[in-house]
Amino acid sequence: MKIFSRFINWYFSRNALPYWSILLIDYAVIIFCGYLAFYLFNGGAEVTNHFWIIFLDLIILLVPYTIAFRIFHTYSSIFRFSSFVDLGRILLAMILGSAIAVIAYRLLPVQNNIFLEHYPRLILLLLFSTSFMCAIRIIVKTLFDLVRTDGINHRIFIYGVQDGGISLAKSIRNETPNRYIVKGFVSPDDSMAGKWLMGVRVFGEEDLANVMQVRNASILMVSPMQAEHFREQDALVNALIRAGIKIMMMPFTAEEWDGKSELRYSQLHEIDIEDLLPREKIEVDMLAIGRQLNANRILITGAAGSIGSEMVRQVAHFEPKDLILIDQAETPMHDIRRMMQSQYPNLSCHTIVASITNQSFMEDIFRHFRPDYVFHAAAYKHVPMMEDNPAIAVQNNVYGTRVIADLAVKYGTKKFVMISTDKAVNPTNVMGCSKRICEIYCQSLNKALETSPESFLLPDGKKPCTQFVTTRFGNVLGSNGSVIPIFKEQIAKGGPVTVTHPDIIRYFMLIPEACKLVLEAATMGKGGEIFVFDMGKPVRIADLAQRMINLSGAKNCKIEYTGLRDGEKLYEEVLNDSEQTLPTVHHKIMIAKVREYDYVQARQNEERLLEASYTYDDMGIVKIMKEIVPEFKSRQSKYEALD
Numbered sequence: 001m002k003i004f005s006r007f008i009n010w011y012f013s014r015n016a017l018p019y020w021s022i023l024l025i026d027y028a029v030i031i032f033c034g035y036l037a038f039y040l041f042n043g044g045a046e047v048t049n050h051f052w053i054i055f056l057d058l059i060i061l062l063v064p065y066t067i068a069f070r071i072f073h074t075y076s077s078i079f080r081f082s083s084f085v086d087l088g089r090i091l092l093a094m095i096l097g098s099a100i101a102v103i104a105y106r107l108l109p110v111q112n113n114i115f116l117e118h119y120p121r122l123i124l125l126l127l128f129s130t131s132f133m134c135a136i137r138i139i140v141k142t143l144f145d146l147v148r149t150d151g152i153n154h155r156i157f158i159y160g161v162q163d164g165g166i167s168l169a170k171s172i173r174n175e176t177p178n179r180y181i182v183k184g185f186v187s188p189d190d191s192m193a194g195k196w197l198m199g200v201r202v203f204g205e206e207d208l209a210n211v212m213q214v215r216n217a218s219i220l221m222v223s224p225m226q227a228e229h230f231r232e233q234d235a236l237v238n239a240l241i242r243a244g245i246k247i248m249m250m251p252f253t254a255e256e257w258d259g260k261s262e263l264r265y266s267q268l269h270e271i272d273i274e275d276l277l278p279r280e281k282i283e284v285d286m287l288a289i290g291r292q293l294n295a296n297r298i299l300i301t302g303a304a305g306s307i308g309s310e311m312v313r314q315v316a317h318f319e320p321k322d323l324i325l326i327d328q329a330e331t332p333m334h335d336i337r338r339m340m341q342s343q344y345p346n347l348s349c350h351t352i353v354a355s356i357t358n359q360s361f362m363e364d365i366f367r368h369f370r371p372d373y374v375f376h377a378a379a380y381k382h383v384p385m386m387e388d389n390p391a392i393a394v395q396n397n398v399y400g401t402r403v404i405a406d407l408a409v410k411y412g413t414k415k416f417v418m419i420s421t422d423k424a425v426n427p428t429n430v431m432g433c434s435k436r437i438c439e440i441y442c443q444s445l446n447k448a449l450e451t452s453p454e455s456f457l458l459p460d461g462k463k464p465c466t467q468f469v470t471t472r473f474g475n476v477l478g479s480n481g482s483v484i485p486i487f488k489e490q491i492a493k494g495g496p497v498t499v500t501h502p503d504i505i506r507y508f509m510l511i512p513e514a515c516k517l518v519l520e521a522a523t524m525g526k527g528g529e530i531f532v533f534d535m536g537k538p539v540r541i542a543d544l545a546q547r548m549i550n551l552s553g554a555k556n557c558k559i560e561y562t563g564l565r566d567g568e569k570l571y572e573e574v575l576n577d578s579e580q581t582l583p584t585v586h587h588k589i590m591i592a593k594v595r596e597y598d599y600v601q602a603r604q605n606e607e608r609l610l611e612a613s614y615t616y617d618d619m620g621i622v623k624i625m626k627e628i629v630p631e632f633k634s635r636q637s638k639y640e641a642l643d
Helices: 002-011 019-042 044-049 051-072 084-107 119-147 163-173 208-214 224-231 234-242 286-293 306-316 330-343 359-369 383-388 390-410 430-451 483-492 511-524 541-552 599-613 618-628 638-642
Strands: 154-159 180-186 200-203 219-222 246-249 297-301 322-327 349-353 373-376 415-419 467-472 475-477 497-499 508-510 530-533 559-561 581-583 589-592
Touching (some): 019 044, 163 180, 163 224, 219 224, 306 373, 322 359, 383 430, 390 618, 415 511, 508 511, 618 638
Parallel strands (some): 154 180, 180 200, 297 322
């Protein structure tokens, strides 16, 4: 079988079967069908008596047919990739060739032609020849599809019957060697169930895992056009995973398929848990964002972090005049520098290793570059770490933000965008409270600039123009230290997978989607707003852990509940509560209703807190934080004694 397969693969390759060979085959078909047509009209005896006359007349007919073949390129296609388009060209070429022959016969003084003087014979010749040429191509394609293989053929189903599903099926059937065999389509629309598409049956979602097992299908490929619907079918997904059926989808980090370009199954991969989390496609006004950022100087703090590095990639796309990147992590910043040199070699980019708390160095940077826009993503974010180190949370998160915000005003920055967190909403930990204090400072500073600009005159005597915008969102997939990579590591070691509480839930969003919303909020913000994002549906962490275990195929990997960590909430606050937010033009972005603070009081509070931080007295520092943010109520923490 392998020897036969190799012979077929060689014989029907372009090198073994050049274009002139295809043309000769078509010539032979026309001649054979000419004799057949004459036989049906006149019988075998007449064929024998006029054999060479028939042959000569058919040779003459090959001239107009050759012209038509040339016009429609019928011999330029490869047999094994023949399609309905190619078969249609054959029909059109035969009709055109016959028409040319008839016209030439009527206009030119030529001798009689057995076929041209008897139209029924010519019509029969046309029908037979077209049918035989098409049949040969179909047979060759079918034969090639049957034998081309690498020795392992996986039976698959395709989820989706629209353009995406059909494109996947065509990609699979045209691949060499053929590793997959399409055994069925799956339609979310029950009305399609039972119908046939591309020679295979269409099934519904009901009992799909058993249907695939009965047909020995081990892989389900999901069309990008149906990915969003598929993610929402928890029962279906769980049944497929339990049955050991592999699911292949577009990676969650990939760009959305545009629905027009060629879709190949190689663009899909075996799913990670991130691919199955429900989410909506985020649409933002990229033109408006580009108009604001293009040809401007953009400064990004925390540029080597999960959010900051994605902000770098997205902002770089708009070709700013200068891109100033700041982070204190040397090795990740080196990676960012290499990425920028590789992907944006013509962009003026400055990678600076520094802490935002180094006030003199930060001022030197602002004085030299005078950024038009600042995206402030630098912060310590891990809740348990900051619970044990409140002094560092204050010095980095709170004071560092004040340094950057004050310099933005002093050096005429147009817009300052601070990236906050959902943990700043009714904070239960030091990290969340530190970010809430940052929000208070930026919002109060923006109000002071609007009401008393003369108090903040720039060195050249002009009034400041800086607008302060804050954005809040929850957990992002793939961020450093997030729960998913931790679970993967634990599963790889055989478990147990540690979950703090059976009922703990979290909201998740893709890093690129979160950053798009940050840019959109920055565009629409007029100053003083705290924007919150609709994070979609919450995810129960225990269910997430179990699904990851099932996906991995790990056996006897258990979930272990360890209890809530210091400062950890069981349920994160719902950011898009209509009673606490106002709508904007973007349905995924709202404006939070929060208490506003006086700038003088906010600054005095920060200065008092910063001074206390250098005592490194945890209880004393947190006591002041609770005074600044009265809604800060500690959970699972030694600081509960202060409430």
